[in-house]
Amino acid sequence: MSDYITTIGIECHVQLKTKTKLFAAVDNDARGAEPNTLISHICLGLPGALPVLNDKAVELASRAAFALNTKPQPFSKFDRKHYFYPDLPMGYQITQFEEPVVLGGHVDIVVNGEQKRIGITRAHLEADAGKSTHPAGTDYSLVDLNRAGTPLLEIVSEPDMHSSAEARAFAHELYLLMKYAGVGDADLYHGNMRFDVNVSVSKDPNVLGTRSETKNLNSFKSVEKAVEYEVKRQIEVLEEGGEVVQETRGWDDTKLATFSQRTKEDAHDYRYFPDPDLPPIELDQAFIDSVEKSMNMLPAEYRTQFAGLGIDPKVVEDIVNVPETAQLVARILETSGGEHAKRIAFWTVQKTDDNSDDAQAAEPDVKVDDKNLVKLSELVSANKLSSTAAKEVLKEMQKTNGDPEAIATAKNLIQESNEDELAKIVAEILAANEKAAEDVKNGEMKAIGFLVGQVMKASQGKANPGIVQQIIKKQLNI
């Protein structure tokens, strides 16, 4: 079985973060809205209704171009793709077929410590269809057109991936790129990002096998599992002497299996032609430059920066997985230096340590000021707070965004690091525990723990245990 070469290409639909729809001045955020409340004559495809392009969508597509390591095309245009379905009001979808807004580009991924470059064929703007539901046991279907006209960017990769792990890594990196570039919310749970995977297997490295396309995967895990399933299924078909059929397949998330939806024979003739209602998109150099200038830092740059701080690569990934965290750490690095950045990075990652990659990015309820975070870190640097106490203070800060020193004081967590003060206490404890002091002197280092404990007790827990130990040793001349 292992002599088969797997080839994978991915198409990804990203929902663009615009206020209004792609071609209508209607609210684009359908979450929680009653069905068919976010519609106009344009979304309904009424007679005489004409599409008018939302410039914001073009700007976001241009941002995506830079995120994909290329530039938007100065000239692109819209085409009509025809098919009949009740959730497609005009009987055609407006998309970019011949001349898309993005051509070329690439995404770099890392799998098993090795970096790999995945080519991008193209990315184009298109309007989403509405949503059809078919209530079980009824003889009708329901159509909700709230989503009809939502702007999508369809990103098409080259068939450059050869394993399920690469497919997953690509999907994940694309997700991060779109989030960082501010193109979309990339909220997988709400279907903001959907993946279609094209998989084929072949023994001959020069000839691609017949591919299947598994559509509408909405998690990285399902991308990975669907590829695995398809590779296994196709190899089995071939090993049994059969032929892989070119077809569209669906994904069953509970059975973790793909299933046949329609074969090539049922393929539509979409009769693409340029949409005469929409002038071409022409982007001048000044616009393209202004978008490039406004681009945020992307994951790769953060990774390089954080790796330079000596942060463990696994932790770096955890930081980068949440753009807000990466941006926070980078800010701290710039304003307050590596020590604080590194410490705050760890705190933040631990806070979101349930961050499995399909989970929603955990957003803190109260945004803690950068300044307060740095203050907290400074308390640790100054030995005024133990790292355990710091976490306790941080928890409180996340509720109130209060001043860390005030919180620590209120919680009685400030460590006594004044050596003169501590020396007095140590002297008293040593005097009161001669036996233990003698043991330590004789090399029974276990006893030092007891002495430290006594000092801590005497200082009501405020003593810095590290410093206490040093003073004990000093006073006992060891």
Added chain:
Amino acid sequence: MDTWAPIADIAAAVNDGKTTASENVEKALQNIEDKAEFKAIISLTADRARKRAKQIDEHVKSGKPAGRLAGVPFIAKDNFLTFGGETTAASNILKGFNAPYQSTAVENLEAEGAICVAKANLDAFAHGSSTENSDFFTTLNPHDKTRVPGGSSGGSAAAVVLGMAPFALGSDTGGSIRLPASFTGCVGYKPTYGLVSRSGVVAMASSLDCIGPFARTVSDAAIVLDVMSGKDPLDSTTIERSKNSYTDLELDVEGKTIGIIKEYMGEGLEPEVRKLIDAGVEKLKNAGAVIKEVSLPSLPLALAVYYIICPAEVSSNLSRYDGQRFGYSDLDAKTLEESYEMSREKGFGREAKRRIMIGTYVLSSGYYDAYYKKAQTVRTKLINEFSAAFKEVDFLLGPTAPSTAFKIGENVDDPLKMYLIDIMTVAANLVGVPSISVPCGMVEGLPVGLQLMAAQTCDRELLSLAKAFEELNV
């Protein structure tokens, strides 16, 4: 029958309180009733018209002017979405459709006080040259009831000639304003593509559709254009209008160069029509215009190009009439597939189906390059030839149609013959230039139209020449 004063005078009289909008509306409704036998009208918007007239009259009474078209009644082709009644596009599939919004053109007219009183007949979805493709009935030519009024805006043209209202609205995709203007003897104006918004007009072929007025005089057409035109946020193909008013016309033709289109003056042109056009040219020449002959070698291909591009866009634009959200839906259908098939089978007439079939064919994979793409290439060639011609001459001139109005039924069984009637009008749509048909005389009791064209956005210049011709031709 009581006829109408010039539009500017009607509005002035209303604003001055000499007449009322209500009187005008009643007069229009009465005229419509008196001429009902010509079947120009599909439906009335009488209730809303009366209500609006009352509002305008009260407005004037309170001492405020009610706009440049105050209390001027008009009739809209029934493919304009309007309030106050159904919008059917003369098709069974849209029968019963009450528009929830109005076309921008109508909105702009209403904003200046004009009042829509009725919806005019047309070839269903504007597919045709005679109104015989209306799913409801054929409009009769005001000059001869056995003849067609031309199409597709035949109802609007007949309505103006019959005096039902001072002006009417039409749409022109391949001649649908100019041809009926020629056949009925009124002024029909097709502006530069994009000068008037298409928003809220049932689309035929989006890259060709133009909105324009019918009127008895060029001045009346000009004031309507002036009110309707301009960039519309609801139609991204609209263009900025001229800063000068389209009513500000320059009547001196001295030194203006007019090119007679060679390809329109030869074979197929009825000799009597030709005589009238020649006479018209002579008058312009005598007034000081410089007359040249101009050849546009690709012009003979224009009709073929039109009948590829137009049906391609039609087949796409008619996809939305699927029986699922509005309009006719066959309730006997058992499945979704059947619902589509039966609703469209019964809802569309023969010509719509013919164009959907042709359009679907020329856009199909494997045929797209041979038909649609090639047609676009020739279209570009035509555009270039017109641009070159307008470097040589200020205007182009020819007949609007090769003949006068034909008999009802004469061409219905021969779609190709019917299509040939548009041979002199389609080019202006393919190229996007403004074009006007002005009455030029009568042949055996039937009107003949003279067609003038100008370069894109030269609408004011074109209206000027048309008005000058109108005055020379009295």
